[in-house]
Amino acid sequence: MGAYVLRRLSYGIGVVFGVLFLLFILFFTVTKPDDIARRALGEKAPPEVIEQWKINHGYDRPLWPWQDWDDNLLFDHYERMLTFDFGLSDADDSPITERIASGVGPSLSLTVPLLVLGILVAIPLSLLVAFFRETYIDRMGVFLCVLAMSVSMLLYIIGAQFLIGKVLRWYPISGFDSNLLMLPRFLALPLIVGVLSGVGGDVRFYRTVFLEESSRDFVRTARAKGASEARIMTRHVLRNAMIPILTNVVLAIPFLFTGALLLEAFFGIPGLGSITVDAIAANDFSTLRTMVFIGSLLFILGQIATDLSYGLVDPRVRFE
Amino acid sequence: MMDLEPHVISNLVTGALLVGIALIARSVRRQRLWREAATQLWRRRRIAILVVGVYLAIGLLDSIAWKGGVPEDVVDVLPNAPLTLIDRAFLGSREASYSAPFADVEFYGGDPLRNPGSHPLGTDILGRDVLYLSLKGARVALLIGGLTSLIAIPLALFFGVGAGYFGGRFDDGVFFLISTLASMPGLLLLIALIMAMGRGTVSVCVALGVTSWVGFCRLSRAETLKLRELDYVAAARALGVTEIRIVLRHILPNLAHLIVITFVLMFSGLVLSEVVLSWLGIGVDGSWGQMIDSARNELSREPIIWWNIAAAGTALFGLVLAVNSVGDAIRDVLDPRTLKEAP
Numbered sequence: 101m102g103a104y105v106l107r108r109l110s111y112g113i114g115v116v117f118g119v120l121f122l123l124f125i126l127f128f129t130v131t132k133p134d135d136i137a138r139r140a141l142g143e144k145a146p147p148e149v150i151e152q153w154k155i156n157h158g159y160d161r162p163l164w165p166w167q168d169w170d171d172n173l174l175f176d177h178y179e180r181m182l183t184f185d186f187g188l189s190d191a192d193d194s195p196i197t198e199r200i201a202s203g204v205g206p207s208l209s210l211t212v213p214l215l216v217l218g219i220l221v222a223i224p225l226s227l228l229v230a231f232f233r234e235t236y237i238d239r240m241g242v243f244l245c246v247l248a249m250s251v252s253m254l255l256y257i258i259g260a261q262f263l264i265g266k267v268l269r270w271y272p273i274s275g276f277d278s279n280l281l282m283l284p285r286f287l288a289l290p291l292i293v294g295v296l297s298g299v300g301g302d303v304r305f306y307r308t309v310f311l312e313e314s315s316r317d318f319v320r321t322a323r324a325k326g327a328s329e330a331r332i333m334t335r336h337v338l339r340n341a342m343i344p345i346l347t348n349v350v351l352a353i354p355f356l357f358t359g360a361l362l363l364e365a366f367f368g369i370p371g372l373g374s375i376t377v378d379a380i381a382a383n384d385f386s387t388l389r390t391m392v393f394i395g396s397l398l399f400i401l402g403q404i405a406t407d408l409s410y411g412l413v414d415p416r417v418r419f420e
Numbered sequence: 421m422m423d424l425e426p427h428v429i430s431n432l433v434t435g436a437l438l439v440g441i442a443l444i445a446r447s448v449r450r451q452r453l454w455r456e457a458a459t460q461l462w463r464r465r466r467i468a469i470l471v472v473g474v475y476l477a478i479g480l481l482d483s484i485a486w487k488g489g490v491p492e493d494v495v496d497v498l499p500n501a502p503l504t505l506i507d508r509a510f511l512g513s514r515e516a517s518y519s520a521p522f523a524d525v526e527f528y529g530g531d532p533l534r535n536p537g538s539h540p541l542g543t544d545i546l547g548r549d550v551l552y553l554s555l556k557g558a559r560v561a562l563l564i565g566g567l568t569s570l571i572a573i574p575l576a577l578f579f580g581v582g583a584g585y586f587g588g589r590f591d592d593g594v595f596f597l598i599s600t601l602a603s604m605p606g607l608l609l610l611i612a613l614i615m616a617m618g619r620g621t622v623s624v625c626v627a628l629g630v631t632s633w634v635g636f637c638r639l640s641r642a643e644t645l646k647l648r649e650l651d652y653v654a655a656a657r658a659l660g661v662t663e664i665r666i667v668l669r670h671i672l673p674n675l676a677h678l679i680v681i682t683f684v685l686m687f688s689g690l691v692l693s694e695v696v697l698s699w700l701g702i703g704v705d706g707s708w709g710q711m712i713d714s715a716r717n718e719l720s721r722e723p724i725i726w727w728n729i730a731a732a733g734t735a736l737f738g739l740v741l742a743v744n745s746v747g748d749a750i751r752d753v754l755d756p757r758t759l760k761e762a763p
Contacts, residue, residue, distance in 0.1 A: 111599075118600035123612070130616040246748065250688070250741035252695040254709070255733050258716050266720060361607060362696060380611055380700055392612050395605040403603070 101411075108407055112400050117178075119396045124177050127389045133159035133173075139383040140190050157188060157386070181393050191384035199375055200390070206276055207371030210287060211360055214294045215352060222299055223338075223345070226306035231333050233311060241303070248300030256297045257366045260289055274368035290367040294360055302348075309344045313337045342413045350406040351399070427485040427502035434483040457753045465749045471742035475558050481505040482559040506555050513538065515547035521727055542727040544715070554731045557708040561739055564625060564694045564704060565687035571629030572686070573679060576637035581675070583637075584644025585667055594641070601634045607696070614702045621704045624697060628690055636682045640675055647671050677754035684747035688740040695736065708732040 127136075136159065137150045145153075154160040158176065162168045165175060180187060186196040229241035264270050275286050313319070314337045322332050364373035372391065379387040448454040462469060485502040490511065503511075513535055518527035524536035533539075541550035583594035601609070613627035647653065648671070656666050698709030711732035718725040 114596065115599050115603050118596060119603055122600060122604070126612050126616040242748075246744050247741065250737055250744050252692050252709075252712070252733070252736060252740075254695050254699055254712055254716075255737075258712070258719065258729070262719050266724070362699070376608065376611075377700065380615065380702070383615070385615070388608075388612060388615060392604060392608045395608050396603045399605060400603045 105408065108404055112404050115400055116182075116397060119393065119400075120178055120181055123181075123389050123392060124174055127385050128163055128173055128177065131385065136190055136383075136385050139385075156193075157190065181390075186390045187386060189379075189384050190386045191379070191382035196387050196390050199387070200372065200394070203370060203372040203375050205371075206369050207364065207373065209283065210290055210294075210363065210369055210371060213287065214291055214360065214363075215349070217291060217295050218298050218302065219349060221295055222302035222306060225299070226303040226310060227333055227338065229303060229307050230310035230314065230337070231329065233314070242307070245300040245304045248296065249304070251297070253293075253297045253362055256293050257362060260293045261366070264289060274366065276367075276369045286367065286369070290360070290363040290369065294363050305348065306341070306345065309341045310337050313340045316340070343410060346409065346413055347406055350402050350409065353398075353402050425502070427487075431484055431486075434480065438480075457750075460753050461746070461749055464753070465746050468742040468745040468749075471738060472746060475562065475739050475742070478506070478555050479559040479562040482507075482556060506552070510549055510552040513549045513552060515539075515543045515549075517543070517547050518545060518725060519543045519547075527725070541731045544711075544728045545718070550728045550731045553706075553711060553728070554708070554735045556706055557711060557732065557735060558739070560621075560704055560707040561691045561694070561736070563621070564628070564707070565690045565743075567625045568628040568632065568690050569683050569686055571626060572633035573636060573683060575629065576633040576635075577640055577672070577675070577679070579633075580637040580640030581644045581667060581671060584641040585648050585663075585671060591641075594637070598634050598637055601631070602638075606631050607693075610693070610697070611700065611702065614697070619702050624694065624702070624704050628693060632686060632690065636678075636686070639678060639682070643675055643678060644671055647674050681747065681751050681754060684743060684750055688743045688747065691736070691740055691743075708736040712736070 133154055134150065137153045137157075138145060141149060141153055151160070159173070161171050161173050161176070163173050165172050179185075184197065186200070188194065189196055189199070225241070229238050232238045232241075261274070265272070271285060277283060277286060310333075314332075318340075319332055319336055322336050323329075327335070361373040361376060363369070364371045365377040368374075372394075375387065376391045378384070379391065448458055482504045485504040485507070487500055487502050489508075490503065515533050515535070516526060516531070517529075519525070519533055519539060519542055520527055521540055521542045522537055523533065523539070523542065525532055527542075539549050539551065541554065543549055544553065579594045579597070583591040604612075610627050610631045613630060614623055617623040617627065653666060653670050656670055661669075694703055694707055695709035695712060697703040698707055699713045703709045703713075712729055715725070715729035715732065719729065
């Protein structure tokens with residue numbers, strides 16, 4: 101077990117280095133510091149202003165170690181990202197770390213309920229559909245899932261905002277308030293939209309998992325000994341389907357932090373997703389690469405956590 | 421090649437695609453397995469296949485362009501611009517501003533239209549016919565789904581089959597690359613790629629391709645690992661068949677059903693991702709995503725202008741639903757693993 105954890109962690113570190121290298125390629129060589137400066141300052145900025153901007157943002161050094169071993173952007177990029185010293189935004193010179201810190205709270209207040217609600221809706225529904233397999237209800241359920249999956253997220257959001265804000269005129273459709281009493285009012289709509297747009301794919305996936313499990317021998321045995329179908333579904337099928345479900349859920353956790361990009365931006369929630377969207381609009385490369393790095397880091401941690409938690413859920417899993 | 425104009429290249433590519441489709445159709449008819457799968461598919465999803473066919477036909481009509489043949493009195497066309505069949509069908513349909521479906525007068529102001537009653541879906545803020553724009557979007561959507569798959573699937577096959585079949589260092593390298601790419605959140609990587617490469621149709625397709633090949637690469641690697649241990653591969657090797665030939669004749673044909681399934685299921689996902697990209701301002705010109713994005717604020721006008729977002733949304737929904745539904749049926753028909761689902 102110990103050796104496995106160690107190996108898994110070191111592979112994860114390797115992947116982090118790979119991600120950082122890819123980011124360097126994308127944000128320093130494909131888009132050169134000169135391009136970044138020009139996009140921040142405008143096409144007609146004089147060369148000396150661009151040079152000054154590059155010095156201020158630390159872009160005035162050579163790219164590769166073989167150009168200057170002690171002072172180059174590649175090593176600097178690794179050092180700063182790995183020590184979480186993200187520096188200044190390329191667009192408005194504000195410190196990135198502070199902005200990210202201020203975005204975590206609002207992001208989590210949307211995405212944690214979204215994840216929990218999504219699971220609470222998807223698993224009972226898919227159990228129900230799997231329970232009625234090969235019947236009219238199953239076929240209707242699968243068809244509704246495909247239907248729900250075929251609508252663009254954007255249309256869900258626009259439709260919901262239009263209905264609540266324009267047709268019914270219930271309440272302001274976008275905004276945020278950290279006051280706990282006001283919060284549900286602003287979170288209700290993004291939550292409904294988020295669950296609705298995700299439920300189709302989830303139910304279909306879980307249904308396949310449940311169906312696979314319900315054709316196993318132990319299910320037949322349980323049926324033979326006279327266990328009721330409902331008990332079989334919850335006791336035998338659901339429990340054995342935990343591994344794929346767990347994988348699906350844990351891999352979704354990193355997105356709690358990077359936030360639901362569209363939902364946050366449309367519903368005016370000042371979280372990490374909104375920061376990313378603003379960074380795209382403002383050509384803010386340093387913020388963008390920081391967000392990609394944080395997202396990847398969390399994803400890698402999530403993967404390691406999933407791999408290690410298999411043993412907790414399923415005692416048959418052995419680590420070699 | 422350099423002196424060919426874009427529309428000539430587009431015509432040639434369309435021709436090549438048609439020939440390719442004809443060749444594929446011929447080989448489907450020849451082999452019993454594929455012929456039966458096609459028959460079953462047709463029996464199960466007749467309507468969805470017809471809908472996809474309609475979209476393909478519209479995309480085709482919009483892909484063949486030539487110059488000239490424009491009447492003198494048409495104003496809003498650049499002289500000597502190549503026009504497609506769809507463009508020609510809607511020549512001179514442009515109005516000054518909004519008009520409602522089948523209206524005779526402009527939406528604001530009430531001035532008479534140039535072509536009263538001839539816009540079944542109304543016109544947008546610039547006076548362009550919404551039906552025309554929706555039809556034009558079909559080609560863009562097919563391009564996004566098709567071109568991206570043509571980038572992603574060969575890439576995934578090359579690395580996946582290579583890694584699975586040859587193993588060793590190459591496998592380690594590919595596996596590391598896959599883990600690295602898969603660790604970066606899809607949408608963020610997509611945005612980063614497009615921001616770095618610049619905006620435009622080709623860079624959007626390349627970025628979508630780079631972010632979407634990983635899943636299929638993993639799948640084809642796993643399948644190849646299984647296939648390489650089978651008896652007929654060992655037999656072929658014993659007979660002295662070269663490695664390349666084994667991969668081409670014995671491994672790839674056994675991945676064909678996965679290629680088809682992946683292609684169809686990937687397609688709708690790609691079309692939907694483009695909508696999000698359009699909203700972020702880094703999408704493809706003329707797509708339904710851009711129509712939806714530019715029309716979304718018009719819902720807050722008074723009275724409500726709903727027809728352009730409804731048209732683009734319906735066109736998008738129709739294509740994605742039809743492709744998803746065909747994809748589901750293809751998976752059921754081609755993938756024997758799902759047969760186990762029946763109790």
